Amino acid sequence: MSPMSMAWAADTRFVLASAQGAKVTDAAFRGRFLLLQVVRGPCAKACQDRVSDVRHAVEALGDLAQRVQVVRVGTQTGDTAGDTLHGSPQAIDQVLKGHGVAGVGPEGALLLDDEYGTFVERLDASGDALTDRLRRLLTARVSYIGIDETLWDYAPKRIDLMMDAPLDEHQQTYVYNKPQQIGSTYLKAVYHGYTDGTFRTRQARPPEWAHLGLLGPVIRAEVGDTLRVVVRNNAKSPYSLHVHGLRYTAASEGAMTAGVPGPYGIIPPGGTYTYVFDTPERAGPGPGDPSSVVWPYHSHAEEGVDENTGLVGAVVVTRKGMARPDGSPKDVDREFVTLFKIFDENHSALLQANIDRFTEAGRAPATVFQDEDDTPTDVETAAWIDSNLKYAINGYLFANLPGLDMHVGERVRWYVIGLGSESDLHTPHWHGQTVTVGGRRTDTVEVEPATTVVADMTPDNPGTWMFHCHVIEHFDAGMTALYRVLPKSSPLPVTAEGQK
Ligand SMILES: [Cu+2]
Numbered sequence: 319m320s321p322m323s324m325a326w327a328a329d330t331r332f333v334l335a336s337a338q339g340a341k342v343t344d345a346a347f348r349g350r351f352l353l354l355q356v357v358r359g360p361c362a363k364a365c366q367d368r369v370s371d372v373r374h375a376v377e378a379l380g381d382l383a384q385r386v387q388v389v390r391v392g393t394q395t396g397d398t399a400g401d402t403l404h405g406s407p408q409a410i411d412q413v414l415k416g417h418g419v420a421g422v423g424p425e426g427a428l429l430l431d432d433e434y435g436t437f438v439e440r441l442d443a444s445g446d447a448l449t450d451r452l453r454r455l456l457t458a459r460v461s462y463i464g465i466d467e468t469l470w471d472y473a474p475k476r477i478d479l480m481m482d483a484p485l486d487e488h489q490q491t492y493v494y495n496k497p498q499q500i501g502s503t504y505l506k507a508v509y510h511g512y513t514d515g516t517f518r519t520r521q522a523r524p525p526e527w528a529h530l531g532l533l534g535p536v537i538r539a540e541v542g543d544t545l546r547v548v549v550r551n552n553a554k555s556p557y558s559l560h561v562h563g564l565r566y567t568a569a570s571e572g573a574m575t576a577g578v579p580g581p582y583g584i585i586p587p588g589g590t591y592t593y594v595f596d597t598p599e600r601a602g603p604g605p606g607d608p609s610s611v612v613w614p615y616h617s618h619a620e621e622g623v624d625e626n627t628g629l630v631g632a633v634v635v636t637r638k639g640m641a642r643p644d645g646s647p648k649d650v651d652r653e654f655v656t657l658f659k660i661f662d663e664n665h666s667a668l669l670q671a672n673i674d675r676f677t678e679a680g681r682a683p684a685t686v687f688q689d690e691d692d693t694p695t696d697v698e699t700a701a702w703i704d705s706n707l708k709y710a711i712n713g714y715l716f717a718n719l720p721g722l723d724m725h726v727g728e729r730v731r732w733y734v735i736g737l738g739s740e741s742d743l744h745t746p747h748w749h750g751q752t753v754t755v756g757g758r759r760t761d762t763v764e765v766e767p768a769t770t771v772v773a774d775m776t777p778d779n780p781g782t783w784m785f786h787c788h789v790i791e792h793f794d795a796g797m798t799a800l801y802r803v804l805p806k807s808s809p810l811p812v813t814a815e816g817q818k
Pocket of ligand 1: 658742743744745787788789792793797
């Protein structure tokens, strides 16, 4: 936790404990929420009405009300609400500002997650609508995601698995470590799933998800769900989690817009933040879609740079009534998520760290390295820039991507996502089978930056088959994978958990 959010948590715990006459302990606040109401000046009629409105809305939660502690913080002594705590306007503003919260007017109410000391949501509703909103927030599907720096290897086998052959000279550009070439392994920032809010234990990735590679955990929802996603930034730059398609307020946008009051969900190094996402009808499958759709999520603190640094993942939303308890679609046996993106390491937040770590000092092109002693030729500079472009599927090159395994006859759903720049025009193509996309049959789909395709396949043709981008320059640079279709009776090969 950052000093900022630690101070905030300490503050809210102190407020809570004082209100209850209790001792402050961490355990006492696990799973508790603080409903903070800010009362400025004398609490007149409108203010008193809002105070009792909030009180009744919380009481109407029944058993859930035990998880909410209402605390009013006021600037005026002598009002009638006995449990109002008092502080100077400056002190209150400082506490709010310390958490990035601006624009809280008289009678403003906020829900805070006191376990993490994080802002959850502004509460503008009243009466039954406020009770409904609180119930939704308290019973939401919760996931814990850490932003971690990690070493990522784009081609751990160091060969082209598609041809089962050593890499030729062109292919080596993207994989081999040389004095002026980083090679295959880079320091990156990625999203990792964690088991709980202590962020001590990483969620194990089961074999069927080994293929996710560099991607963060799949976030799932059934239409109608509310999601709370608690994110801890263990990396060295500010990052965020910005989703596509779902419904959110500016506080859960993970991106800053001028003129819109904060917080924005940009997380400083060491900080923790709670995002709230709703999934109304318009976040789920449309009339022509199958039973689930996919949306990308990515960091948007510095758009573009953050994605190239490695902060990307997927959200799957299933039609209401079509989801298993875990959110997966009932009418599908197996799902694969694949991201077609050229990771441009020239535009990673960790470029300098990678240069320092993986190149011979002073040997790299000065245009990139700012090294006065070295004047590279244009050819050297172009070669350096090219070597840092990774034409990857889920962060893997040259068919190094593991775990695309399935059986004949299974109902297989492929979620295909594109991200990146103007070079990221991809045409993923399956050998050996065909797919349907929105009622159209094909064996090749199109993705551009931030567009998605859901393709259904019922494999009828056993074997090991190529799955690759059909843009020839991309294919040649390693945007390839293999998938395996096994006879019904064969056990699936056990794929190691992989690098994440
Ligand atoms: Cu491509």
